[in-house]
Amino acid sequence: MDTRGPVQLPDDIQRRLTVYKAAGALILIAVWGWFALVKDDQTPILVYLNIAVHESGHVLFRPFGDLMMLIMGSGFEVLFPLAAGVVFLLRRRDVVASAVCWGWGASALASAATYIADADDGRLALLGATGPDAAGDWERILGQEFFDKVYLADSIAGTVRTFGYVLWFVALGLAAWAIVWNRRRDRAAVSIAGPRGTATPRSPLHVMDDERMWR
Numbered sequence: 001m002d003t004r005g006p007v008q009l010p011d012d013i014q015r016r017l018t019v020y021k022a023a024g025a026l027i028l029i030a031v032w033g034w035f036a037l038v039k040d041d042q043t044p045i046l047v048y049l050n051i052a053v054h055e056s057g058h059v060l061f062r063p064f065g066d067l068m069m070l071i072m073g074s075g076f077e078v079l080f081p082l083a084a085g086v087v088f089l090l091r092r093r094d095v096v097a098s099a100v101c102w103g104w105g106a107s108a109l110a111s112a113a114t115y116i117a118d119a120d121d122g123r124l125a126l127l128g129a130t131g132p133d134a135a136g137d138w139e140r141i142l143g144q145e146f147f148d149k150v151y152l153a154d155s156i157a158g159t160v161r162t163f164g165y166v167l168w169f170v171a172l173g174l175a176a177w178a179i180v181w182n183r184r185r186d187r188a189a190v191s192i193a194g195p196r197g198t199a200t201p202r203s204p205l206h207v208m209d210d211e212r213m214w215r
Contacts, residue, residue, distance in 0.1 A: 033107070040114060077111065082101070103168065103175075106168035113158070
């Protein structure tokens with residue numbers, strides 16, 4: 001017998017665990033969105049993960065040319081959590097995991113919007129940027145090196161941030177839906193099972209005295 005496989009929990013316990021996980025996810029996504037979108041600040045936990053994914057995007061897409069390499073820093077930072085959420089939803093049917101991934105994606109969109117908006121003045125401190133690379137990705141993309149459209153930075157950043165808000169609300173909605181759905185299923189299962197310990201006796205019950213009880 002293979003004991004290394006996942007333990008299959010009873011349905012009622014699994015539903016309650018899902019409710020607890022969804023409640024935790026709801027709080028986490030709300031905190032991420034508050035910092036990233038409302039406060040326009042660094043997101044707790046995710047800030048370094050976003051940087052790692054951003055830099056991975058540069059490395060992975062470097063063979064496709066400088067422009068694609070620059071775009072896919074922010075692009076991969078956003079697409080990675082979005083794709084992970086789709087995989088969890090379609091392959092695993094895990095709504096809570098998808099909500100967390102898309103909450104992360106909303107944070108990544110906010111980060112990208114801040115980076116894009118910086119293209120016109122370059123005030124952000126860049127990780128390890130020296131010499132020719134001291135200019136930010138979007139400063140180069142929207143600057144004279146490529147499109148020469150720096151004046152569009154604020155407009156593009158505003159659109160990206162709006163998508164971040166939309167994705168944030170979707171993630172919050174998924175987590176809340178997981179709580180409501182599983183609580184409804186739990187109540188439905190209890191109602192179908194009926195109350196416990198209320199079976200009708202097959203024959204009338206008689207009061208027994210002490211002498212008859214201990215025979």
